[in-house]
Amino acid sequence: MKRKMLSQWVAAVLAGGVLVSVPAFAADTDADAPAQAQSGTTNGQNTAAPAATKDLQAVTVTAEKRVENLQKVPVAVAVINTDQLAAYDVRDFNDLNRVAPSLVIKPAENPVNASLTIRGVGTFAFSIGVEPSVAVVVDDVPIAFQPRAFTDLSDIAQIEVLRGPQSTLYGKSASAGLINITTLPPTDTLTASVSALTTNDGEMGGSAVFSGPLAEHLGFRSSWNYDNFGGNVTNKYNGNDVNGRRTLSTRNKLVWDPTDQWNVTAGFDYIDGHTTTGRPFIALAPNANLRGIYAPSVFAPGITPGPDNTDVSNNYTTGTDYTDTAGSVKVSYDFANGGPTLMSITSYDSYKMFDRLDQDESALKQLDNRQFGTFASHQTTQEFRLLSPGDDRFRYTLGLFYADVDYSRNFGRGPYYSLASWYATSSSKQYAGFGQIEYDLWPGTTLILGGRExxxxIGYTFNDYLAKTAFNGSNGDNFGTYKAGIQQQVTDDFMLYFTTASGHKGETYDLSTGFNAVRAAGGPVKPETSTDYELGARMQFLDRHLTLNTTLFDTRYKDFQAQGIETLSDGTTNYRLANVGKLHTRGVELESSYHVNQDLTFGANATYLDAEITSFPFAQCYPNQTVAQGCTGTSVKSQNLAGARPPLAPKWKFDANFNYTHPLGGTGLLGVVNGSYTYQSEVNYSLSQDPMTVQGGYGIANFSIGVREESGRWEVMGFVNNAFDKHYYSNLTNSTSNYANQLAVQSYLPRDFERYFGIRATYNFQ
Known part of the structure; x- marks a missing residue:
């Protein structure tokens, strides 16, 4: 009794101290995610409907490469299960912005230029060889090329967002965090389901899932998903909708369990996608003449620039066409008599994309400047992993990892200005050994030690066809990362931990337009490193109906890699990768959920982030920045960004959700109501602190209501997204240099820029 009272007192002190700075925040913890995958819950795309009632179960995660209870894991991790994916209407990777407060996703006209940030740190670069700061793993397979992750999220069981460096267990692409995605497994009985979706603004989608046993000890799952949205921007040139997507994807899985000790899982995924982009002007000066010649009435006829503008005029459709083919084989063997588990995970991935951009963003034939190219990546990985039983006093995770990744990029731009024509390749071979041990010093106290060597x-080639130059080079690097900490289980429902960990983001070459002898002689951009300290508490009350998890973090980054902007002699802009200096991020994360009863669940999540650039003495100035505003120098202009806030780092981010399911009399039906709200404070989309690329704080509310048959055979849901019609931008670009140095700001409109509603329905053949 005294221990329980003590734990509640400590928890109250921790929560009270946090609430001075941040509101409550949490992930829904009402179900065991892997177990839930068997019965299925709908995410609006596919999977079987949930059962009539929900039992209070523990959430399990694989954050440390083994299945563990979330409340026992000394890692800052948010879990999004299928119920939450439905409540937030998450169907695309960009939609994850709404469900993980420490995560910010910035899309771009080309997925290669998109970025993920966790706790204000991510990849602000698009040289073809640069690796992400936030890693993405799907079913234990790392995604070396991050844009491959920017596809649909169909047939998903659970998504885990791990904050802070995860390099010890997950490698050099996880210096800021990790997104761990688990897809649904085969079912025990033969099942099939179909679903459909339609919206008032023209989106249509459908999916089908087939799952069950093929023979004794052999199961399969095959899911197919199609989605088509024309877009929410109108191209006045031809009347077509743009800023949309079309996706056809399939996930296939075979699971063979010949004995109690052996398990073999083979996966094959394929996706064929198409995107279009339009960047409406939200601000344009009357004398902002394109290339200093053509007035707005000439290059943008019929368009009224302003905050709510959704029109463009392009005679060349900006967008991408891409395909991805991926396969993996995971073999595990459980040694007899409670021995360890040995695993082998082999994967292959091939991604190909053709991208195009209307560089002059007009319908002028006399200034028809275009940008286009192809991009390809090929990846093979091999991991061996040895896991001790999870209930031993001494536990270990040991592994070997190998990856071979090749990229190629063919790029052209012209013919009128900012000319470019080049072909580059980048290669990386990585060899690593890693391990983490946990040792119970005495009951309730665990020591954590880990490391990775x-x-x-890396190597590259760069052929500039215009300059008639060719370069190549290679380099090698040895590096290590670590993790150490201590964990205290105060009571069964109250755990404290303290950890320190380091991160490493590998060196790379700046393979982009403008590569020359000076860049070649300079060698690769140096590795980016990080050191993180975390203090966390995992708490449950009211017979585990109420969960409250708190994390305090402090992380410092050295030799931060980022893309800066340089102005060329013809007035156009170019991008260059460099080590920009140092960053410091710190803050508080709070996760909470309240399972009121089997019908009603609430969740709330929040992050307070204090992020600062501590050293960046020669940063690029933003367009038209004056000396008084900090842009100094003679032949080369620069600014000192020390003390500035990094881009994509909101001070506050908050989300809340509820789910209510209740029987409708004696009809055999359940009424279902979901709701979610996400708030994000001000962010700047530019590293240069450009005041024209600031997105103010905003909040988005989504609601859905529907009917579900009690046995889960069918479900029909109506939904409204951005219910209060709050307009915001997912990205902003200051295009001043192209428009006679006059005001010209373009926007990227998110899918829910305007309120829209629709219906989704699922039918399960049982």
Whole structure:
């Protein structure tokens, strides 16, 4: 009794101290995610409907490469299950912005230029060889090329967002965090389901899932998903809708359990996608003449620039066409008599994309400047992993990892200005050994030690067809990362931990337009490193109906890699990758959920982030920045960004959700109501602190209501997204240099820029 009272007192002190700075925040913890995958819950795309009632179960995660209870894991991790994916209407990777407060996703006209940030740190670069700061793993397979992750999220069981460096267990692409995605497994009985979706603004989608046993000890799952949205921007040139997507994807899985000790899982995924982009002017000066010649009435006829503008005029459709083919084989063997588990995970991935951009963003034939190219990546990985039983006093995770990744990029731009024509390749071979041990010093107290040693060899070629130059080079690097900490289980429902960990983001070459002898002689951009400290508490009350998890973090980054902007002699802009200096991020994260009863669940999540650039003495100035505003120098202009806030780092981010399911009399039906709200404070989309690329704080509310048959055979839901019609931008670009140095700001409109509603329905053949 005294221990329980003590734990509640400590928890109250921790929560009270946090609430001075941040509101409550949490992930829904009402179900065991892997177990839930078997019965299924709908995410609006596919999977079987949930059962009539929900039992209070523990959430399990694989954050430390083994299945563990979320409340026992000394890692800052948010879990999004299928119920939450439905409540937030998450169907695309960009939609994850709404469900993980420490995560911010910035899309772009080309997925290669998109970025993920966790706790204000991510990849602000698009040189073809640069690796992400936030890693993405799907079913234990790392995604080396991050844009491949920017596809649909169909047939998903659970998504885990791990904050802070995860390099010890997950490698050099996880210096800021990790997104761990688990897809649904085969079902025990033969099942099939179909679903459909339609919206008032023209989106249509459908999916089908087939799952069950093929033979004794052999199961399969095959899911197919199609989605088509024309877009929410009108191209006045031809009347077509743009800023949309079309996606056809399939996930296929075979699971063979020949004995109690052996398990073999083979996966094959394929996706064929198409995107279009339009960047409406939200601000344009009357004398902002394109290339200093053509007035707005000439290059943008019929368009009224302003905050709510959804029109463009382009004679060349900006967008991408891409395909991805991926396969993996995971083999595990459980040694007899409670021994360890040995695993082998082999994967292959091939991604190809053709991208195009209307560089002059007009319908002028006399200034028809275009940008286009192809991009390809090929990846093979091999991991061996040895896991001790999870209930031993001494536990370990040991592994070997190998990756071979090749990229190629063919790029052209012209013919009128900012000319470019080049072909580049980048290669990386990585060898690593890693391990983490947990040792119970005495009951309730656990010591954590981990490390990773890696060797990487990188190489490149760059052929500039206009300059008639060719370069190549290679380099090797040895590096290590670590993790150490202590965990205290105060009571069964109250755990404290303290950890320190380091992160490493590998060196790379700046393979982009403008590569020359000076860049070649300079060698690769140096690795980016990070050191993180975390203090966390995991608490449950009211017979585990109420969960409250708190994390305090402090992380410092050295040799931060980012893309800066340089102005060329013809007045156009170019991008260059460099080590920009140092960053410091710190803050508080709070996760809470309240399972009121089997019908009603609430959740709330929030992050307070204090992020600062501590050293960046020669940063690029933003367009038209004056000396008084900090842009100094003679032949080369620059600014000192020390003390500035990094881009994509909101001070506050908050989300809340509820789910209510209740029987409708004696009809055999359940009424279902979901709701979610997400708030994000002000962010700047530019590293240069450009005041024209600031998105103010905003909040988005989504609601859905529907009917579900009690046995889960069918479900029909109506939904409204951005219910209060709050307009915001997912990205902003200051295009001043193209428009006679006059005001010209373009926007990227998110899918829910305007309120829209629709219906989704699922039918399960049982």
């Amino acid at each position: 890696s060797y990487e060899k």
